[in-house]
Amino acid sequence: TQYFISGAYTNEEGPITIQDAPMIQGSTRLNLKQAVNDKLTVSMTSYFSDRDRSLYGEGGESYFLRRLTFLTAQANLLAEDPNEPGGYSHIGESIDVGNAAENPVNRLVNTDHTEDRSRFLGGFDATYSPFRWLKVIGNVSIDRIDIDESYYQRPGLSRLFKTVKTLGSMRQEDRLRQEFNASLTLAANRQFGDLTMRNRVRWLMETLDNSGSEVRVSELPVGGVHSLGVATGTPQINSYSESIRSEGLFLINQFTYKDKYVGDFLVRQDGSSLFGADERWQNYGRVSMAWRVAQEPWFNVDWIDELKPRFSIGTSGGRPRFDAQYQTYAISSGQLIPTTLGNKSLKPELATEQEIGIDMVIAQRLKIVASLVDMKVEDQLLLVPLPSSTGFESQWKNAGTIETDTWEVGIEALIVDRPGLQWTTRVNLDKSESIITELNTPSFEITTPGYSRARMMVQEGEKVGAFYGFQWLESCDGLKEGSSCDEFDVNDMGHLVYVGAGNSWKDGKAKDLWGTKGTVNGRTYDWGHPIRPDSDSPLIFTKLGDSQPDLNASLSQDIQWGNVGISFLLDGEWGASIYNFSHHWQSRDWHNKIADMRGVPDAEKKPISYFSALQYRNNANSFFAEDADYVKLREVSVRYIMYEDDLPDIVRRTGIKQATINLIGRNLKTWTDYLGFDPEVGTDTYGGSAVVGRVDEWAIPNYRSFGIDVEVVF
Structure with missing residues (x-):
């Protein structure tokens, strides 16, 4: 019998110190493995975690940061209000504070927005070997996530320059995500002389159920009572339920001949309820080949330990979202409003990827991995606007093709390798470019309703993530x-x-x-x-930038000197653009820091109207499309390892073999000319991905953090 037991505890303060709301998480893991006899082995894995955290002011919650940046520097946000115990006062003077409708600190400390999230993962495996070369492997597993989210804002909060007090509100939301998987694999490993064959036949079944309910209430007659029943306002109730079923069959063959020629073949059939009713089953495949040239008898370059060119080509599918195939409606004033037209012929995206590369090891100290990747994604899933004559606003369609070219280079060098001292350096470089090469629908733009923040265009010949607007004249x-x-x-x-x-x-x-x-x-x-x-100028609607960088790079160093280890990671990005809507909106209300003329020579000073003009009614324009270049000191760690011989006898008697203490600092320093808080910013409002939607809308930046890890090995 083999077993493994572990536990972890995390207590992490949030980015806003005035709010005492740390993220607290505990987890435990138990794994067991039992050999029933010489042919049958069973194993069990389990993991449970529970996490409590505050959601207000964290992650995508932009209210606090947005309101804070609209206030003047002389505003005393921490002054207590003598007429409102536990609350914070008005700004105090009748100064123009733009869109700030209330003291954001007042709302922050009088609002509870919490999430309790628990997760359980469990699995059972059985392996039966009737022959040495044949195995039958069965697996069942479950993954369950329960989320309880609650929001409470007490009534009676003052608003700036308004006599009306807030009425208070509450929200309670419960969500459940449960996934059950089962698989059966027949594995045969045979050797015929110099040929080694590994064959797999695998059947896979997946079920995923999502459900949730939400209740919102307002007009709380008394404060401090966290009960939905005390509200006098009309409650808003919502619920949802989703069920997804998938099934797949895999045929896999892997071979190695003379330990020099390597091949991998796969045929796969997938069925899913996410596919349209007319396209329930899809077929995919993969072929991979590699040649270990350095193992050939005629290869006599002694300082090259490994030289392996490789090639692969394969297909896969990107699944539609749950509601994409269905006809959907909204309800307004008791009326059904058509929104999305259904599509029974909706297919998964078909991605075909070809990769050619080479792996090298030189003098047992230098490792080089280089790859060129060409990916073509056909039948791109797009939410396409429809003519008003259809009666629907939009429809999910397989309406485009995106082609992506990528190159990657990784270099790892063992600079020093001697007893008591090892020093390793790693460098990674990569670049990807994704272009819409085919669009079977008229060009359209992705924007946020109510604003012209960043007008992302979807059109043939354009990069993915390109945003448009007007160009201020420069000549x-x-x-x-x-x-x-x-x-x-x-x-x-x-x-x-x-x-x-x-x-x-x-x-x-x-x-x-x-x-x-x-x-x-x-x-x-x-x-x-x-x-x-002018309105007839081509500059009135032109490309301002795109979210795709010209280069990504990282540099890491790892030094182990006796019991002490030091490592750090630098990474950076060059060539991408960000649409800085945070600064755009601040210019409307005269709170953009670029309008601060202190220290500027008189001849170069500009009036506040200059910067208000740049805002131009929230319309996307070139001034707020900024370079996103940056270099970050991503991580620094210092560790001390106590090996078994370093431990006191009394500690070794407990069964401890090794103990490690690791001090870690993350996001320690950023070098950038970007005017926002953090160039690593984006929102999934545009194109469904924050990587594509490089728009700054007051998201809480990646904040500096420090931690300590303690690891004990028994």
């Missing part, structure tokens, strides 16, 4: 035909501005020109202000 080429360039100048922000004959952009204060206007070729301009292109 006279964008002026109306016939306009004289003599009355314009380019300022220190790169903007073309009207200055009048004989003036420069630096003459605004010296000649008292700010606030004046001028007319050129029938168009009136504000002196010194950025110029928006």
Whole structure:
């Protein structure tokens, strides 16, 4: 009998210190393995974790950060309100605070938004070997996640410059996700001379059930009572239930000949209830080949220990979301409103990937892995807008093809290897470019209802994640035909501005020109202000940037000197763009830090109206499309290892073989010119992925953290 028992406890403070709401998680693991006889072995695995955390002000919760950045620096947010025990006061002076409707600290400390999440994973395996070369393997497993989320905001909170108090609100949400899987595998391993064959036949069954319910209430007559029943307002009740069933059959053959020629073949059939009714079953396959050239008798390069070119080609499928195939409606004022048209012919995306690469080991110290990958994703799943004549807003369709080219290089060098000292360096470089090569529907844009934040275009020939808007003029080429360039100048922000004959952009204060206007070729301009292109100009709607970097890179070092180990990781990204909507909206209310003219020479100072003009009614424009280049000190760790010989006798008698203490710091330093809090930002509002939707909308940044790990091996 073999067994493994482990436990872990985590207590992590949140990013907002005024809110005493740490993330606390405990987990335990128990694994057992029993040989019933020489042919039958059974095993059991189990894992349970429970996590409590505050959701307010964490992760995607942007309210606190958004409101905070709209307040003036002199606002005393921590001043207690003598007329409101436990609350925080108004700002105090009648100053323009833009969109800040209340003190965000007041709301923060008087709002509880918590999540209790528990997870259980269990599995049972049985392996029967009737012959030495044949195994029958059965597996069943379960993965259950229970989430209890609650929200409470006490009534009676003051709002800035408003006599109306908040009425208070509560929300209770319960979610359950349960997955049950079963598989049966027939495995045969045979050797015929120099040929080793490994064959698998596998059947897989998966079930996934999601369900949840939510109740929202408002108008709480008393504070401090966390009960839905005390609310006097009309409750809002919602629930959902989803069931997904999948089944698959795999045929796998792997072979090695003379330990030099390696092959891998797979044929697979998948069936899923997520596929449209007319496309329930799909077929996939894979072929992989490798050649260990350095093992050939004629290869006599002594300093090359491994030289392995390889090639593979395979297909797979990206599954639709649960509701994509169905016809959906919304309810408004008791009326059914058609929203999404169903599609019985909806198929999974078909991804075909080809990879060619080479692996090398040189002098047992240098390892190089290089790959070129070409991926073509056909039948792309897109939510396509429909003509109003259909009666529906949109429909999920297999409407496009995306082709992605990727190259990757990884280098690992063992710089020092001697008793008591090892030093390893790793460098990784990669680049991917994804382009929409086919679109079987008219071009369309992805945006957020109610705003023109970042207008992401989906059209043939365009990169995935490209966003559009208007380009502020940077040269006279964008002026109306016939306009004289003599009355314009380019300022220190790169903007073309009207200055009048004989003036420069630096003459605004010296000649008292700010606030004046001028007319050129029938168009009136504000002196010194950025110029928006004319409505018939190609710059009125042009590409501003895209979310795909030109290069990703990382550098890691690991040094082990006796019992002490030190490691660090640097990584970076170059060439991508971010649409900084956080700064965009702040410019509307005069709270963008770029408007701070302290320390700026008088000739270069600009009035607040200059930065308000850049905001231009929330319309996406070039000024807020920023470079996302950065380098991060991602992690530093210092560890001390006590091996068995280092442990006191009294400790060894307990069965402890090794103990390690590890101090870790993460996200320690970022080098970037990006004006937002963190260049690692995105939202899944655009295209369903934060990697594609590189839009900054007040998300809490990746904050610096420090931790200590203690590991004991028995």
